[in-house]
Amino acid sequence: MYEQLPVPFGLVRYGVAPDHPEVKNCEEKFTEVATSPRFNFIGNVAVGSQLPFSTLKPHYDAILFAYGAAKDRELGIPGEDARKNVLSARAFVGWYNGLPEYRDLAPDLAAGEHAVVVGQGNVALDVARILLSDVDSLRKTDISEHALEELSRSKIKRVRVVGRRGPMQAAFTIKEIRELLQLPSVAFDTIPKDLLPPEDVVSSLPRAQKRLIQLLAKGSATDPTTASKSWSLDFLLSPHSLHWSPMFPYRLSHVKFTRNEFVSPDPFASDAKVKQHFLTSGYKSLPLPGFEELGIEFDGRRGIIPNDGFGRVTSTNRAAEDTTTPLDHTHISHLPGLYCAGWVKRGPTGVIASTMMDAFGTADSIAADWEAFKSSSEAKISFLNSTSGGSTGLGWEGVRAEAMQRGLLPTSWDDWQRIDSVEKDRGKAKGKPRQKFGHVEEMLNIVR
Structure with a gap:
């Protein structure tokens, strides 16, 4: 999970009203997911602007866009x-x-x-x-x-x-x-x-x-x-x-x-x-820098990534200058290995529960596509050009070197837990659940 801020939870942390603490209980479920050895949090990294998609593509089978509305x-x-x-x-x-x-x-x-x-x-x-x-x-x-x-x-x-x-x-x-x-x-x-x-x-x-x-x-x-x-x-x-x-x-x-x-x-x-x-x-929502190289035709009017309704990113198979030919299913195809969920998929509507159900739907699509891809050599479904072994298909380990060369300072889940602990201590002294850091530099000072 790549996140532009050094800390996770997005709109739960920064969008839910402070007098609605019960709504933030979903953070406990998210934290439970983060304990999986198959999960890796990379914070303080803006994909697209700081880290190009050309760096990610060789090391992942799929990319899921769930970056909300900015x-x-x-x-x-x-x-x-x-x-x-x-x-x-x-x-x-x-x-x-x-x-x-x-x-x-x-x-x-x-x-x-x-x-x-x-x-x-x-x-x-x-x-x-x-x-x-x-x-x-x-x-x-x-x-x-x-x-x-x-x-x-x-x-x-x-x-x-x-x-x-x-x-x-x-x-x-x-x-x-x-x-x-x-x-x-x-x-x-x-x-x-x-x-x-x-x-x-x-x-x-x-x-x-x-x-x-x-x-x-x-x-x-x-x-x-x-x-x-x-x-x-x-x-x-x-x-x-x-x-x-x-x-x-x-x-x-x-x-x-x-x-x-x-x-x-x-x-x-x-x-x-x-x-x-x-x-x-x-x-x-806004498009991320580099969408063009992925073939994503961002819908600026609706503010969404075009998709099939189940989270698969789609593209129109017609020339850009052709605006007269009516679109049907023969003109629309799934971009291999690209998926979306949440507000960037369906627009900024609904509450946390409906957004989670939407995410589950996209996850089901990814899992179903992967099973179909693995079960048949003739499957029409494909993923990004990644392999297991060698210098590709390495996930974050394959991306880390270029991130460091670009001067990025990524944060880990352990880093977040340290920030979380300090914020709670600061809040305890004032009789509140936590006192958040208001500047990114303050967060990074905790983990450096």
């Missing part, structure tokens, strides 16, 4: 990436979870009392919950220390969670809604009845969706007159433009929305005065 899906409105107080949810979540890429993001949460979160999935609710939570309740989690410091200075008292569709189409789940509704001293704005489905429709809904709609209709038990903070779910609104303070050009003044209806929309139907704006339009 980019924000843009909304396409002017100014969304130009100013300090317009933050993507990916950046904000990475910041409070200690992702080195966003260690120095430094959002100014003391700029004002109002924040808008665009998007109504679980990530959007995570952002809203962290902004509205009592900071003392977060001190016992593994949230980063720099985030705690900034959240303790936060002046945000009002959060609007805005979505372009209605309650029936919202992507959030009941657990995340319930947690927000139960935040102490935080009130929830009542949803207008005309936005909720009538009782006869609600009664016919699937159980999970019915419970969610009923919970939204019930609302919060917190009295708005006594609450110190509040939040709302605003439906049928799409962000149209961002506007900046004339006196402070780098400070957000307000966001203008378009109201969505089943008739022609009325532009500028809603205005929100805010100082913080969080974009949660989603994640998007």
Whole structure:
């Protein structure tokens, strides 16, 4: 397993909200897998940019791409990436979870009392919950220390969670809604009845969706007159433009929305005065450097590696300039030895459980292909050009020399366990599960 960071666990470590420790229990299963003598962790190595695929190919029978989504899906409105107080949810979540890429993001949460979160999935609710939570309740989690410091200075008292569709189409789940509704001293704005489905429709809904709609209709038990903070779910609104303070050009003044209806929309139907704006339009995968040499035709529009749905990377067998010939099964083939799983396979949707099931499916494909390859000399399935013995087919042992020549400093599973132990000791001193290192150099200093 090659990993760009010195440590494993990816989105479990850097994407799961710090107040959801139970979700991170899957790390125990991953650690169990890592104890197998057939498993090798090589951290702090970026395949493609630091280590070319030409180095890997001779030493492996197959390469599995499971590197997730490293980019924000843009909304396409002017100014969304130009100013300090317009933050993507990916950046904000990475910041409070200690992702080195966003260690120095430094959002100014003391700029004002109002924040808008665009998007109504679980990530959007995570952002809203962290902004509205009592900071003392977060001190016992593994949230980063720099985030705690900034959240303790936060002046945000009002959060609007805005979505372009209605309650029936919202992507959030009941657990995340319930947690927000139960935040102490935080009130929830009542949803207008005309936005909720009538009782006869609600009664016919699937159980999970019915419970969610009923919970939204019930609302919060917190009295708005006594609450110190509040939040709302605003439906049928799409962000149209961002506007900046004339006196402070780098400070957000307000966001203008378009109201969505089943008739022609009325532009500028809603205005929100805010100082913080969080974009949660989603994640998007990017191609790795060197995909061309492998024959991978990355789908930039969908942000995925083309595949057969079972994890086998596919390629179109037609000339690049031929855009008129319709594609059918005769034009699509499996690239030998190349597989994908997770978000880079099917897009950034689903929770950890669904992503694991997806990974199991790809693993089944690899195992089935290998059995077919080994059982018949006439099998149509093939793998990468690796052999057993000699100077090829050696796995990491065959790659290590070039990695060292390139000045790379790979970390091992033993190195991770040392980093893990130190982080837990640092956290214990502060009454929290762990205190993560925020910079890669800090991690490497532990194992050098």
